[in-house]
Amino acid sequence: MNRVLLPEGWPRPNGYSxxxxxxxxxxxxxxxxxxxxxxxxxxxxxxxxxxxTLKNTLAVLAEAGAGPENVVRMTWYVVDKREYAAALREVGxxxxxxxxxxxxxxxxxxxxxxxxxxxxxxxxxxxxIG
Numbered sequence: 584m585n586r587v588l589l590p591e592g593w594p595r596p597n598g599y600s601x602x603x604x605x606x607x608x609x610x611x612x613x614x615x616x617x618x619x620x621x622x623x624x625x626x627x628x629x630x631x632x633x634x635x636t637l638k639n640t641l642a643v644l645a646e647a648g649a650g651p652e653n654v655v656r657m658t659w660y661v662v663d664k665r666e667y668a669a670a671l672r673e674v675g676x677x678x679x680x681x682x683x684x685x686x687x688x689x690x691x692x693x694x695x696x697x698x699x700x701x702x703x704x705x706x707x708x709x710x711x712i713g
Contacts, residue, residue, distance in 0.1 A: 629704065
């Protein structure tokens with residue numbers, strides 16, 4: 584049971600929600616990067632790594648019986664905000680394909696680097712199963 588929190592008079596954010604009210608069993612997914620399950624980076628570009636990062640996140644969620652509709656919060660760590668902005672079309676396509684019309688509360692943060700040197704993005708996720 585999730586409810587999008589949108590104060591009266593505020594415009595609907597594009598691609599995320601300002602807040603989510605959720606009840607149920609909480610699932611926390613550690614930071615996922617864009618490598619394959621065997622720990623290899625097949626994709627070097629941001630969009631390819633983003634797609635794999637979402638797939639990895641969804642695989643972990645599935646272990647708890649959750650799916651994209653259960654995601655209530657995400658924090659994205661990107662190493663280059665310009666690279667992120669340049670890939671928005673491909674990011675949006677991957678999002679719609681894998682996450683559907685679920686738009687959780689999100690933050691995107693540019694960081695100096697990630698622990699995995701080849702990683703372009705890392706995403707932490709919280710989900711709720713009602």
